[in-house]
Amino acid sequence: xxxxxxxxxxxxxxxxxxxxxxxxxxxxxxxxxxxxxxxxxxxxxxxxxxxxxxxxxxxxxxxxxxxxxxxxxxxxxxxxxxxxxxxxxxxxxxxxxxxxxxxxxxxxxxxxxxxxxxxxxxxxxxxxxxxxxxxxxxxxxxxxxxxxxxxxxxxxxxxxxxxxxxxxxxxxxxxxxxxxxxxxxxxxxxxxxxxxxxxxxxxxxxxxxxxxxxxxxxxxxxxxxxxxxxxxxxxxxxxxxxxxxxxxxxxxxxxxxxxxxxxxxxxxxxxxxxxxxxxxxxxxxxxxxxxxxxxxxxxxxxxxxxxxxxxxxxxxxxxxxxxxxxxxxxxxxxxxxxxxxxxxxxxxxxxxxxxxxxxxxxxxxxxxxxxxxxxxxxxxxxxxxxxxxxxxxxxxxxxxxxxxxxxxxxxxxxxxxxxxxxxxxxxxxxxxxxxxxxxxxxxxxxxxxxxxxxxxxxxxxxxxxxxxxxxxxxxxxxxxxxxxxxxxxxxxxxxxxxxxxxxxxxxxxxxxxxxxxxxxxxxxxxxxxxxxxxxxxxxxxxxxxxxxxxxxxxxxxxxxxxxxxxxxxxxxxx
Amino acid sequence: xxxxxxxxxxxxxxxxxxxxxxxxxxxxxxxxxxxxxxxxxxxxxxxxxxxxxxxxxxxxxxxxxxxxxxxxxxxxxxxxxxxxxxxxxxxxxxxxxxxxxxxxxxxxxxxxxxxxxxxxxxxxxxxxxxx
Numbered sequence: 001x002x003x004x005x006x007x008x009x010x011x012x013x014x015x016x017x018x019x020x021x022x023x024x025x026x027x028x029x030x031x032x033x034x035x036x037x038x039x040x041x042x043x044x045x046x047x048x049x050x051x052x053x054x055x056x057x058x059x060x061x062x063x064x065x066x067x068x069x070x071x072x073x074x075x076x077x078x079x080x081x082x083x084x085x086x087x088x089x090x091x092x093x094x095x096x097x098x099x100x101x102x103x104x105x106x107x108x109x110x111x112x113x114x115x116x117x118x119x120x121x122x123x124x125x126x127x128x129x130x131x132x133x134x135x136x137x138x139x140x141x142x143x144x145x146x147x148x149x150x151x152x153x154x155x156x157x158x159x160x161x162x163x164x165x166x167x168x169x170x171x172x173x174x175x176x177x178x179x180x181x182x183x184x185x186x187x188x189x190x191x192x193x194x195x196x197x198x199x200x201x202x203x204x205x206x207x208x209x210x211x212x213x214x215x216x217x218x219x220x221x222x223x224x225x226x227x228x229x230x231x232x233x234x235x236x237x238x239x240x241x242x243x244x245x246x247x248x249x250x251x252x253x254x255x256x257x258x259x260x261x262x263x264x265x266x267x268x269x270x271x272x273x274x275x276x277x278x279x280x281x282x283x284x285x286x287x288x289x290x291x292x293x294x295x296x297x298x299x300x301x302x303x304x305x306x307x308x309x310x311x312x313x314x315x316x317x318x319x320x321x322x323x324x325x326x327x328x329x330x331x332x333x334x335x336x337x338x339x340x341x342x343x344x345x346x347x348x349x350x351x352x353x354x355x356x357x358x359x360x361x362x363x364x365x366x367x368x369x370x371x372x373x374x375x376x377x378x379x380x381x382x383x384x385x386x387x388x389x390x391x392x393x394x395x396x397x398x399x400x401x402x403x404x405x406x407x408x409x410x411x412x413x414x415x416x417x418x419x420x421x422x423x424x425x426x427x428x429x430x431x432x433x434x435x436x437x438x439x440x441x442x443x444x445x446x447x448x449x450x451x452x453x454x455x456x457x458x459x460x461x462x463x464x465x466x467x468x469x470x471x472x473x474x475x476x477x478x479x480x481x482x483x484x485x486x487x488x489x490x491x492x493x494x495x496x497x498x499x500x501x502x503x504x505x506x507x508x509x510x511x512x513x514x515x516x517x518x519x520x521x522x523x524x525x526x527x528x529x530x531x532x533x534x535x536x537x538x539x540x541x542x543x544x545x546x547x548x549x550x551x552x553x554x555x556x557x558x559x560x561x562x563x564x565x566x567x568x569x570x571x572x573x574x
Numbered sequence: 575x576x577x578x579x580x581x582x583x584x585x586x587x588x589x590x591x592x593x594x595x596x597x598x599x600x601x602x603x604x605x606x607x608x609x610x611x612x613x614x615x616x617x618x619x620x621x622x623x624x625x626x627x628x629x630x631x632x633x634x635x636x637x638x639x640x641x642x643x644x645x646x647x648x649x650x651x652x653x654x655x656x657x658x659x660x661x662x663x664x665x666x667x668x669x670x671x672x673x674x675x676x677x678x679x680x681x682x683x684x685x686x687x688x689x690x691x692x693x694x695x696x697x698x699x700x701x702x703x704x705x
Contacts, residue, residue, distance in 0.1 A: 100590035102639050106615075114617065222614050223589025244677035263593045269585075319651055349593070353688040359607025386688045388638070388670055461595050469597050473691050482689045492671045496641065572613035 007538065020307035020477075021265035023430060030424035035429045044320065045425060046196065048374075048415040052323040053417040054316050054428065056374035057339040062412035067370075068377035069402045074099030074124035075389050076502045077509070078134035080245035081124040085139060087392065093399060095208075097147040097379060098135070099123035104227075107225040107558030110506040119503035122389070127553045129508040132160040139551060141165045142201040147253070147343070148378075149201040151227035152213035155238045155541060156557050159548040162246075165201040209250035209299055209343070212238060215448055218570070219457040221258035225558050226450050230533070230565040234540060236283050243294045243540035244332070250299040252280060258301035259457075261349050263465020266314045269303060270431055271438030272457055274321055279448045281330055290386040290443065291330045295337035304366040304373075305347045311366070312418060313427035315342070316395075317371030320428070321435055342372035345379040351386040355481035356493055358382035364401050371405055372418055378402055388495040442455075456574050463572055513551060521550040526560050533564040578608040579703050582630045584615045584621040586649065589639035594666055598634060600690035604700070618648040625653070626659060631703045634695075643673055649662040650681050662702045666690070 091565030157365035242251035256273035320341040348368035381388030525547035674685040
């Protein structure tokens with residue numbers, strides 16, 4: 001299993017002269033550590049806005065436009081989350097990011113037996129088009145870009161979103177929904193109180209991102225519905241459909257965040273994520289798409305861990321690898337296809353339950369790494385998230401952290417202020433080399449899907465995670481407030497409580513909706529979905545969008561697909 | 575007693591956060607225990623069935639989805655219904671203090687939050703199973 005990076009990660013070396021991910025660090029770096037070719041025609045560093053984009057994808061970087069401050073939010077029912085969205089927009093947030101609850105992420109309705117106790121807990125419960133309409137009531141989806149973090153049933157959630165936007169985000173007011181007939185009270189209440197009368201927005205005007213990165217689910221996050229092959233087909237159908245129908249939409253966010261949160265190193269996050277990305281490109285090209293038609297809409301999502309320079313080097317290496325692979329391997333001609341755009345989130349896994357206010361400091365440093373690494377959007381975690389979903393106060397501090405970095409520190413005044421740093425450039429090179437070593441290893445196993453089936457990623461991550469835990473427990477890595485400077489008696493901060501009664505309310509909503517809809521239309525939509533799922537020559541998206549409009553639920557659509565495709569089970573390794 | 579301590583590490587509910595469960599499973603195994611890891615997405619019924627079939631001395635429940643106040647009491651109830659009284663149940667994950675107190679009242683022997691060292695959990699289980 002080991003690659004050449006492994007000896008460096010051995011725990012018999014003192015952790016102090018290695019980065020968080022095990023890269024050796026020397027006392028001094030000099031011009032001798034800069035990569036070969038600097039200043040030449042194929043300069044590996046180059047300038048911001050120019051190939052290979054090591055220094056960022058825009059020439060002026062944040063002088064031209066700040067990153068999008070995009071806090072991930074969602075809990076309870078669509079009504080609670082709609083209120084939180086309005087709160088965030090009122091406080092200067094510039095984009096929305098939706099967290100869904102576990103049943104939604106796993107393709108179950110709120111009244112499914114396996115949803116017991118999980119409804120609205122980790123995110124918002126969305127079962128139907130109507131819930132989606134309530135979620136965005138009063139928000140102009142033609143103006144605000146929206147990110148949705150969902151993967152296995154992403155195509156269905158996107159269909160709900162498109163249908164909601166095209167009906168007007170306060171869609172119940174247009175008389176089309178079952179609620180207009182008096183069927184569902186909650187939705188009517190929201191339409192009356194929350195709506196600012198936003199009109200229908202056509203799909204081609206919608207901007208935002210849906211995560212839809214199914215490969216990393218099997219690798220790390222483990223939220224799956226179907227076996228890998230049909231899941232990849234569904235993902236490919238969605239990318240293809242979005243390429244045609246939603247020119248402002250990012251149909252996938254290829255994510256290292258969850259790989260890192262599952263315990264990987266920075267090298268693994270970098271390598272596995274980029275290899276996933278290259279796999280999606282291969283698939284789309286194999287389906288007959290021109291790489292330059294879809295590559296400019298691909299986006300990425302990385303973690304920002306606490307090892308400041310290592311993280312900055314990781315983003316820079318990622319951009320350089322992506323530019324090279326898209327240009328050289330896939331022959332992309334459009335410079336926008338070469339540019340890696342990414343979202344960053346500070347590391348949830350770096351937050352401590354002990355002395356939680358210290359997390360504000362950690363998050364600040366991590367956020368700064370994201371900014372100096374050239375991120376296009378950023379989520380800063382709240383200090384209380386090792387304990388529960390964040391309170392409104394904690395979220396506000398997290399957002400203010402970004403605003404302080406943007407408006408007070410001056411780091412935005414010049415493009416890539418760290419470019420040319422001996423240490424940063426050397427580390428960038430090293431991470432890049434290690435990513436290619438992993439690529440070779442994955443190729444030798446038969447590619448990403450084959451490597452998943454052989455548990456390669458899962459084992460690598462479990463190893464790295466266990467190794468780090470050992471370093472902390474032996475005191476080789478200091479975690480302030482946990483294994484050093486700990487306090488004996490700590491009071492827990494005030495935490496957000498999700499009202500357990502919301503589960504019942506959401507179940508009542510979906511039950512009422514089922515009772516009020518046109519069952520013949522539902523049956524027809526599901527029959528078509530099953531039929532299309534069994535054929536390889538049709539794109540599934542039109543059937544899914546029509547089913548969404550007929551108020552077919554998330555669970556019903558996923559069950560229909562599970563009937564045709566089956567389910568996925570992993571053999572756990574530890 | 576005699577022999578190795580047998581522990582079922584269980585992931586109830588729908589969340590896929592298995593970093594903690596895997597670290598604990600491996601730490602307990604390295605400490606000489608027999609570890610059965612259920613894998614993800616287990617129902618309370620499946621977990622209790624596994625514990626009975628494996629003749630477990632302890633069950634370690636790892637949960638980070640916020641559903642602990644629904645799923646953990648259900649597991650305890652099913653253990654009682656099946657006449658399993660002597661299994662030590664511990665819970666790990668993001669469990670607020672109030673909920674941890676409530677779970678202890680319901681019969682959970684130990685609750686371990688983020689940052690708990692694996693050595694502490696190993697020692698706790700050795701003590702609790704021997705008792």
